[in-house]
Amino acid sequence: MPPRPSPTHFLCIPLVTAVSHRQLSASLSSFRADVTSPESFGIPDQAIRPIGTLHLTLGVMSFPKNEGLEEAVALLKTIIPRQILADIAAPPPTKQAAEVGGLPGPLPPPLLVTLKSLHTMQSAAKASVLYAPPIDNGILTKFCEELRSAFQKAGLMMEDNRPLLLHATILNTIYVKGKNASRGGKGKSREKLTIDARQILDRYEDYLWMEDVPIEKIAICKMGAKKQENGDEAYEVEAEIDMV
Incomplete structure (x- = not known):
């Protein structure tokens, strides 16, 4: 079996906007000051992600030498986010409406994101990644699944059978x-740094990172x-579309 290609790009919802920046800056700064303090948890400062990197990943893609990137960008440009939201939110058409074709309904409300709490995908006692989940009534996940599905059906996104x-x-x-x-050993024998995050997760179980932020892109x-001129870090955007 050939080796799985290394991902080069990803489809995402950026979380840093003019609306969210102040909220995220305050919440992330407070978190950083707490968990990196030697009197608290003593986590290395480099482990805390810069504010400019925060996003929701919908899927990863592999475009060696950028081959296939143009197709992915072209597909992104055809997507109409508000139409996807309208289809998700719309009730099933009645028989009468279906017969006459129906009338277009009102525009769906903006899709808002609230990040709350702190989780890990691994054992809390030996964790290497901690993340903030969005509060979701089901619409956000369905919306993101529709976006991911479009790229998977086009053969542009690496297959992942796990739930999003x-x-x-x-x-x-x-x-x-x-x-x-790392801890112990040298070279390839070194183990990845893990932390006992149980007390961190308990402390930040109800922590609000940002609230009711409209998705913009x-x-x-x-x-x-990559490092930015202001000292922050951010991912290079190859292409983007507006939600509206």
Whole structure:
């Protein structure tokens, strides 16, 4: 079996907007100050993700030498987000409406995102990634699944049979460099840095990262966040569309 290609790009919903920036800046700064303090949990500062990197990943893609990227961008440009939302929110048509074709309904309300709590995909006692999940009444997940499905059906997105788990990564120890980056051994034998996050998860179980922020964009981004002039980090946007 040939090796699985390395992902080069990803489809996402960026979470940093003019509306959310102040909320995320305050909540992330408070979290960073707490968990990195030697008097608290002593987490390496590099593990905390910069505000500019926060997003909801919908799926990853592999475009070696950018082959296939133009097709993905072209597909993104054909998507009408408000129509997808309207189809999700619309009740099943009545027989009478179906016979006459029906009339277009009102525009759906903006899709809002609230990030609350802190979870891990691994054992809390040996975690390397902590994330904030969005509060969802089902519409956000259905919307994102429709977007992901469009790219999968076109053969542009790497197959993933797991249910879509929407999450904003807050902490990832893979970004910790230097003497704190691993534990034990040398070279390939070194183990990835993990932390006992049980008390952190308990403390931030009800933590509000941002509230009622309208989604503004859907984007295709390039893997690997880059330093910005203001000292923040962000992913390079290859293409994006507006929600409206």
